[in-house]
Amino acid sequence: LFAQNTQFVHAAQTVEGLLEARGIEVALAGRSNVGKSTLINAITGHVALARVAQAPGRTRQLNFFQVGEGRLSIVDMPGYGYAEAPKAVKRDWQGLMFRYLRGRPNLRRVLLLMDARIEDKPADHTIMDILDKAAVAFQIVLTKADKMKPEVLARKHEAILAIARKHPAALNDVIVTSSETGLGIAELRASIAALVV
Ligand code: GDP
Secondary structure, three states, rough: OOOOOOOEEEEEEEEEOOOOOOOEEEEEEEOOOOOOHHHHHHHHHOOOOOHHOOOOOOOEEEEEEEOOOOEEEEOOOOOOOOOOOOOHHHHHHHHHEEEEEHHHHOOOEEEEEEEOOOOOOOOHHHHHHHHHHOOOOEEEEOHHHHHOOOHHHHHHHHHHHHHHHHOOOOOOOOEEEEOOOOHHHHOOOOOOOOOOO
């Protein structure tokens, strides 16, 4: 699947601005700086794909990338948890995100990225509760595993598995990744590819 070219297709700032889905969609969400752009590039085998969509002013929109002929789209959701963002701005993009998550029949899965080094934050739990309510299956993906000692990483993995078990919409496994070493990337690709039939 990911041997095919992936291209940036469009960006939506409002729910009204969303194009109708062609194929299935897999969305990536996570706190700002979690490594989302880097992971999208690693999954799709591009050097700077997600960067294109990261130009100033474009970070609070949903960016759609089409893989190959369009049976799959990767959706880059705005990073959350920006402490410095004005309340009104947060409200706007949260509204967009919630409405997208609740009303998108073609959305098969959300990959919820969490930085392996950082404690889970209230914003992470908020989005997990929203995904539960919307009954959108989600997979927690730990990022930046290369930055941690194996034993600390193993403890973190266990702790996140325990969190996943509390959420009805969460998949039971947590994928541990590093865009630096390539850890978990093949596993992640395979789990996405399994959704595309
Ligand atoms: P985004 O804001 O979630 O899109 O995060 P970026 O993809 O821009 O990554 C934020 C920072 O983390 C950048 O400096 C990346 O180089 C770094 N980063 C991302 N993934 C990894 C990883 O797996 N390992 C390491 N060591 N650094 C990473």
